[in-house]
Amino acid sequence: MANLVDFLRLYGVNVDCSNYKIHLATGSEYPPLEAFFAGTFKEWQENQAQRNFECEHVIGLIGLQSNKWLFAGVYRMLGHEVAGGRCYYQSEELPGQDEIIGRIIVSHSRTSRASYLWGTPETENSYIVSELREKPMSVGDFPGYHATTVSYEVLKTIVSQGVQSWKGALTSLKGVYLIVDTTNGSKYVGSALGADGLWQRWASYVHTGHGGNVELRAVLREKGAEHVEHFQYSILEIADSHASDEYVRERESYWKEALLSRKFGYNKN
Structure with a gap:
């Protein structure tokens, strides 16, 4: 060449x-x-x-x-x-x-x-x-539920471009997810329950930075809105759309205990 x-x-x-x-x-x-x-x-x-x-x-x-x-x-x-x-x-x-x-x-x-x-x-x-390459390199296809870890910038690109493989995989899927502050290792465990599942939940983080969470809102108020660029997102556990909200919340509580995100992280309840 x-x-x-x-x-x-x-x-x-x-x-x-x-x-x-x-x-x-x-x-x-x-x-x-x-x-x-x-x-x-x-x-x-x-x-x-x-x-x-x-x-x-x-x-x-x-x-x-x-x-x-x-x-x-x-x-x-x-x-x-x-x-x-x-x-x-x-x-x-x-x-x-x-x-x-x-x-x-x-x-x-x-x-x-x-x-x-x-x-x-x-x-x-x-x-x-x-x-x-036949086409310009772009954000890759959805890698699978057990191999999903993305930075805020990548997530922002995925949501703004509506990358179909990600949107299709995360829509209508309930589950428990993890946000890690890469500057100090602090963790936030959350769950997605709505009709649009994890996609809607993660899209809200892109649009607001905190997704309406009181704890994350306080972090960004203290450290500045641009601190969201240090957040990393991953999936801890998935449940199909027929799983009860109560079950998903129980799994969310389990992960908070397992990761000590109440004691050492950003979860307060």
């Missing part, structure tokens, strides 16, 4: 080969892949701790696994401003990329921890196009 820069030229995306950087985008607090799924990778990339983009063009590559990277676009850097100890860039996406952003998988073996690498003719062949 061709190297990435040559491949982009074939599509009419002309990178300034004398003045560009490769951005190997990784991170755990707000992963760049989640930002990409949410349609906010450009803004994610523009928010930098230092002056990392003193160049004409930036090629964004998002870390996947096993030396694989997702092509997230080529951006022309327009300027920056410094505020609060951070550097905020202004950029624009080069034209002609709509059909390939999110579809190109690049093979690149990282040899250091550096994330902002100058592109040169000598290094171009270390970024090889290994796959051109």
Whole structure:
């Protein structure tokens, strides 16, 4: 396969080969892949701790696994401003990329921890196009009731896009779920009882942050509404739509006891 820069030229995306950087985008607090799924990778990339983009063009590559990277676009850097100890860039996406952003998988073996690498003719062949996906990478299909753990940002994308595999699986399904505050490990156990089941319940968390829960409302009041971005959601137990509400509440109480979420978490009753 061709190297990435040559491949982009074939599509009419002309990178300034004398003045560009490769951005190997990784991170755990707000992963760049989640930002990409949410349609906010450009803004994610523009928010930098230092002056990392003193160049004409930036090629964004998002870390996947096993030396694989997702092509997230080529951006022309327009300027920056410094505020609060951070550097905020202004950029624009080069034209002609709509059909390939999110579809190109690049093979690149990282040899250091550096994330902002100058592109040169000598290094171009270390970024090889290994796959051109049929469709852009997006939030995956529902993984199953026993393998569901998602961050707030991913859940927000799933709900806003109405991802059908998730909506179909979670609608009309009663169950017990867990919310974990990833900054301190505090847990909140809740249950879904309504006609639209877990889907309706989780959608309410996306829309309000607290879903109407007194305890979570207090947490967000204390820590700020943006703290919801640190919440993680998973399913503890499911019950079909014919299960009684009383049964589901009993299972909710069991999990509160098992996880000590009243003593050490955000449950108060």
